[in-house]
Amino acid sequence: MAPRHFPPGFLWGTASSSHQHEGRNTNNQWWEWEQQAGRIWHGDVSGDACGWWHEIEPDLDRAAGLGLNAHRLSLEWSRIEPRDGVFDERAIMRYREMLEALRRRRLTPMVTLHHFTNPLWLEAAGAWLDPHTPERFARYVAYAVEKLGDLCQLWCTVNEPTVYAGMSYLEGLWPPGATSLLLTRKVLEALLRGHATAAAAIHQAGPHHRVGIVHNFHIMRPGTRRLRDVAVAKIADEVVNGVMLHALRTGQLVRPLGAASRTVAGLRGSCDFFGLNYYSRSWIVFDARAAGWTFSRAYIPEHVEQSDRNSRGHAYGEIYPSGLHRALKRINRLNLPIYITETGLPDHDDDQRPRFLLSHLGEIYRAIQEGVDVRGVFIWSLLDNFEWSEGWELRFGLYAFDQRTGERRLRPSAALYAILARANALPGLDASRGPRDSSEAEFVAPVSLRAS
Numbered sequence: 001m002a003p004r005h006f007p008p009g010f011l012w013g014t015a016s017s018s019h020q021h022e023g024r025n026t027n028n029q030w031w032e033w034e035q036q037a038g039r040i041w042h043g044d045v046s047g048d049a050c051g052w053w054h055e056i057e058p059d060l061d062r063a064a065g066l067g068l069n070a071h072r073l074s075l076e077w078s079r080i081e082p083r084d085g086v087f088d089e090r091a092i093m094r095y096r097e098m099l100e101a102l103r104r105r106r107l108t109p110m111v112t113l114h115h116f117t118n119p120l121w122l123e124a125a126g127a128w129l130d131p132h133t134p135e136r137f138a139r140y141v142a143y144a145v146e147k148l149g150d151l152c153q154l155w156c157t158v159n160e161p162t163v164y165a166g167m168s169y170l171e172g173l174w175p176p177g178a179t180s181l182l183l184t185r186k187v188l189e190a191l192l193r194g195h196a197t198a199a200a201a202i203h204q205a206g207p208h209h210r211v212g213i214v215h216n217f218h219i220m221r222p223g224t225r226r227l228r229d230v231a232v233a234k235i236a237d238e239v240v241n242g243v244m245l246h247a248l249r250t251g252q253l254v255r256p257l258g259a260a261s262r263t264v265a266g267l268r269g270s271c272d273f274f275g276l277n278y279y280s281r282s283w284i285v286f287d288a289r290a291a292g293w294t295f296s297r298a299y300i301p302e303h304v305e306q307s308d309r310n311s312r313g314h315a316y317g318e319i320y321p322s323g324l325h326r327a328l329k330r331i332n333r334l335n336l337p338i339y340i341t342e343t344g345l346p347d348h349d350d351d352q353r354p355r356f357l358l359s360h361l362g363e364i365y366r367a368i369q370e371g372v373d374v375r376g377v378f379i380w381s382l383l384d385n386f387e388w389s390e391g392w393e394l395r396f397g398l399y400a401f402d403q404r405t406g407e408r409r410l411r412p413s414a415a416l417y418a419i420l421a422r423a424n425a426l427p428g429l430d431a432s433r434g435p436r437d438s439s440e441a442e443f444v445a446p447v448s449l450r451a452s
Contacts, residue, residue, distance in 0.1 A: 001428030004365045011108055011376025012421035013070030014063060014398065015342045016052075017115040017159070018079075020385040023049035027078040028117040029127070030388075033175040041311035044391025050383050050401060053094070057101050059408070062399060063382055064105040066414060067422035071102055072341060072378045074112035074159070078119035081140050092147045099151035110339070110378070111148070112156040112214065113141050113198060114191075116164055116174070116388070123176070128190040129183065138197035145205045153208050156275050156341065157198040160216040161191035162244055173389050188243075189253050189262060196266035212273040214341050215244050217331070219281030219323040223299070226286075232296035233284040239294065241330075248274075249334055273375070274331055275341035278324045278360075280307075280317025308346040311390055316346050321359035328367040328374065337373045340364065344380035346387075346394035353398075353413035361426055379417065383408065 019025045023046065034045040052059065063071055079091040102109045114137065118127050127133065145155070158164075165188040167174040170181060199211045218240050222233035247253045251268030254261040287297035299314075300306055306315035324343065331338055343360055347353045361377065368374050384397035392403055398414035401407070420426060 001430055003423065003425040003428055004362075005425040006365065007368065008424075009375075010424055011070035011339070011378070012068050012417075012424070013072060013107070013110070013376060013378040014068065014382035015072040015378040015380045016382060016385070017074045017112065018076035019046060019049070019115070019117045020381075020387070021050040021056075021073075021383070022053040022076060023047065023051050024053065025049075025076055025078060025117065027082055027120055028076070029120060029123040029175045030117050032120065032123075040389055041391040041393055044386070044393075046386040047403070049386050049403075051406065052098075056098055059382060059399075060101050060105050060107065062408065064107060066398070066418040068418075069106060069421070070108040070110065070376060070378065071382075072110040072112065072156070073098065073102075074115035075144055076117065077114065077122075077137075077140055078117060080144060081119060082121075083119075084121050084125075084136070085139075087143055092144070095144075095148060096151065099148060103151060108154070109152045110154040110156065110341070111144075111152045112159050113137075113144065114157065114194070115159040127176070128187045128194070131190075133190060134193040134197045137194040138201045141198040142201040142205075145202050145209065149205050149209065153210055154273075154339075155202050155209060155211050156214050157195040157202075157211060158191050159214045159275075159341075160277060161188055161195070161213070162240060163216050165191065167389075185255065189264065192247060192253060192264045192267055196264055196270050199270040200266055210272040212271050212275045212336075212339070213248070214275035214277055215241075216277040216279070216342075217241055217327040218279070219320065219326060220298075221281055221283050223283040223285035223301075228286040229284065232286045232294060235294045236282075236284050236296050236298070245331070245334065271334075271336055273337040273339055274334060275339055276327060276331060277342040277380075278327050278340065279343065279345065281320045281323045282318075305352070307352065308348055308394060310346075310394060316394060319345060319352065319356060321356075321363050324360050325363040325367050328364070328372050329370070332367075332372045337375050339375050340377040342378060342380040344396050346396055347413075348395040350400075350411040350413050353411070354416050357413060357417055357420070358426065361420065362429075365426055 019030050025031055033039050075095055082088055099109050165184045169178040169187050170184040172179040195213050202209050202211045220233045220237040222229040251264055252261045253264055282298035283301060284296050284298055286295055290297050300318050305319040307317055310316045345356050364374055381396050383399045384395045384401040387394045398411055400409040400411055
C-alpha cells in the first residue's frame, strides 16, 4: 500500500473571496442587500468578516504553517474602482501588500477578478444587464493586471457565472432578487462576454499570464428509472453544466431547450485553464408543478450522507466524492489544464470533513492517473466566513472562526490537510478492496443533449 503521490509542483491551497473575508465592503450591492430585513439567514451581516482588509498576514501564516503552497483570493472591484472610471491607488496598493505577503510565505497566488460582487455605481446602471458592463469589466481588469501582474500569473476572470445568474435573476435569493428566466439568460451571456474581454486584456499583458473561468459543476442524477425523470435530469444537467462547457468549446451560447444560439466574440480559445468548483449532486424528478424550472424538482434522499442543513431546512448537499471524478473526466474533453478552485462542505463539528478530504482527494488522484491534467486543489476555505444568503451559519473552515471575538481554532481536518500537503501524497489503498462506490453504474450519466 504505497503512498499515492501527486505530480511535482501540485498546488495545495485554500480559497477565499473579498466580500466574505475582508470586511466592511460597504460600496457593493451585497452590503446594501444585507441591510434589508429578511435577506440573510438569522439577519446576519458580513460586518468585519474575517478582518482581512486590515490584517490578512496572521492567517497567511496559518496557511503556510499547514504546509500549503498556494492560495486563491479575489479582488473587490468596488474598492479598486469606487466610481465609474475612477481608480483608488490606495486600494490597489493594499492588494499588492496581500500578494507580496503570499509570495513571502511561498504561497502561489491565484486571483479572481469577479466573485459575485458589483460596485454600487455599476449596480445602479443595471449591472450585467447593461450592455457596456463587459467593457467596463475589461477596463478594471486591465488596470488590476497592470498594477499587480508582476506578483500574480494565475487569473480567474469570473467565479461561477451560472450561480451568479441563477441565484440573482432566477431564484431571487441574491441581489437584485429577480425571478426571470429571460434576465438570467441575458446576464449569463453578459458574464461570458465579460470573461472574453477580460481574458483578452490579460493576455495582452504578456504570455506568462494564464487565464481561466470558474464553473460550479453540479451532478444531476435522475431520481428513478422512469423516462420522464431521466429526461428532466438530462435537461437540468444541460442547463447547469452543458451550456457552459459547450460555450467554452465552441464560442456559442446555446439556449436550453433548443432555442437560438448566440456567438460570444472572443470566447472560444479564451481559457488557458479551467477552474472547477465541485461540492455535490442533486437527485432530479419530473414535477408538473415546476413549470418555471423545466418541470423538474431537485432533492436529496434521506439515505445518502449529507452535510449540515441550510436556511431552507434541508442539507446543503449530498457528500458524493465520485462526482468529482466524473466532473473531471467530462471537463477533460476541453483539453485544458484543470484547477479544482473550490471544494469543501459545511461541517460545524468537523466530523465529516476529514473523510471528505481523503475521499475527494482520492478521486482527484484517480483522475490524474487516468490522464486528466489536474494542477492543484483549493479547499473552501481556510476560515469559516460569511456565506452569502446563508450568513454565518454554514461552517466551511479548516479553522473555526468566531466572528464575534475573532478567535481562530484549528480543526482536526486542517491538521490532516497539512499532513497530505506536506507529503504531496495520500495514504495508499488496498487494491483488493475494489471500487468503493457502486453508484458509478447509475442509470444515466449527465450527457449533452446535442453532439459535442
